[in-house]
Amino acid sequence: MHLHVRHASEYTYDSPVALGPQTLYLYPRAYPYQRLLNYELVIDPKPARIVRNIDVEGNVQQLVYFNRPTRHLNVTVEMHLQSDEFNSLDFVLFPFDTKRVPFRYPKAVEELLQPYLQRVGVSERVESWAQQLATEANGQTTAFLLKLNKTIRAFTYEIRELGAPFPPEQTLTLHKGSCRDYTTLFMAACRSLGIAARFVSGYLFGNPQQEHQLHAWVEVYLPGAGWRGFDPTEGSVVVNRHIFLTSTAKPELAAPISGTFIGRANSVLRSELLFI
Numbered sequence: 001m002h003l004h005v006r007h008a009s010e011y012t013y014d015s016p017v018a019l020g021p022q023t024l025y026l027y028p029r030a031y032p033y034q035r036l037l038n039y040e041l042v043i044d045p046k047p048a049r050i051v052r053n054i055d056v057e058g059n060v061q062q063l064v065y066f067n068r069p070t071r072h073l074n075v076t077v078e079m080h081l082q083s084d085e086f087n088s089l090d091f092v093l094f095p096f097d098t099k100r101v102p103f104r105y106p107k108a109v110e111e112l113l114q115p116y117l118q119r120v121g122v123s124e125r126v127e128s129w130a131q132q133l134a135t136e137a138n139g140q141t142t143a144f145l146l147k148l149n150k151t152i153r154a155f156t157y158e159i160r161e162l163g164a165p166f167p168p169e170q171t172l173t174l175h176k177g178s179c180r181d182y183t184t185l186f187m188a189a190c191r192s193l194g195i196a197a198r199f200v201s202g203y204l205f206g207n208p209q210q211e212h213q214l215h216a217w218v219e220v221y222l223p224g225a226g227w228r229g230f231d232p233t234e235g236s237v238v239v240n241r242h243i244f245l246t247s248t249a250k251p252e253l254a255a256p257i258s259g260t261f262i263g264r265a266n267s268v269l270r271s272e273l274l275f276i
Helices: 107-112 124-136 141-153 168-174 179-192
Strands: 002-024 034-044 049-054 060-065 070-083 197-204 215-222 226-231 242-248 257-262 267-275
Touching (some): 070 242, 124 141, 124 168, 141 226, 197 226, 215 242
Antiparallel strands (some): 002 070, 002 267, 034 070, 049 060, 197 215
16 A cells, blocks of 8 residues: 655744754655555745754654744645554463553563653552453453544544643543553553553554544554554554654653744644645
8 A cells, every 4th residue: 555645834934033953853754564655745935954853762753953043834744555464462461461451571672661660650540440450351452452442532522732741540531542651551551561652653544534634553563463553533553554753751842843933923634634
């Protein structure tokens, strides 16, 4: 399957500003079943310099520098990918004792996974809820993850374009939220049982509700399987309809565009996302 995405963001300022360095996470990550065929980045005003590198978590980071005042910033990316079908559940958990939750990772791996194991948002209620779901799944790791996914999927979905994710307990209490709220609740439930989890930002093809905005889902690290994606908004495992832009232990670091400006101005953002 070929995926062709165009994502345009336009910032306008009501008086001239000096743009500080802007950090872009708008370059797709490589996966074994998905490869980038073409990529184009257009920025107006023309940058003085663009530096493309790999950040501390392995994401492609583009740093953009400017040297003149402006009243706008337009960032448009187009990407064309080949995305092949695959079975996200085709793995064997090893060591075998990781087939049941809670479990401990081998020491060398656990040390590397520490940022993704921090119990951020793990309240007593969230942990108790996760333990209950694990019990209902007979303590089976994969069954727990699938049950967690489908349980959150049954919540009431709401579109909320701006703002940080709600605290996991709030999403659990209200039984509603956006994709990033669902994702952070899923992460907290996993981490409460010792499963490393991270926040993923990107695009989803095939769901009319999600095709025109950025999407968020979860990856968990499973021994023998590596990082595997679960999408609680869809209630499914991640297959070839998802395009990965960035993954991180901290959701606040996943913004597609971030930066500063100097000047007394109000700004307005308009964004358009299309699968072509």
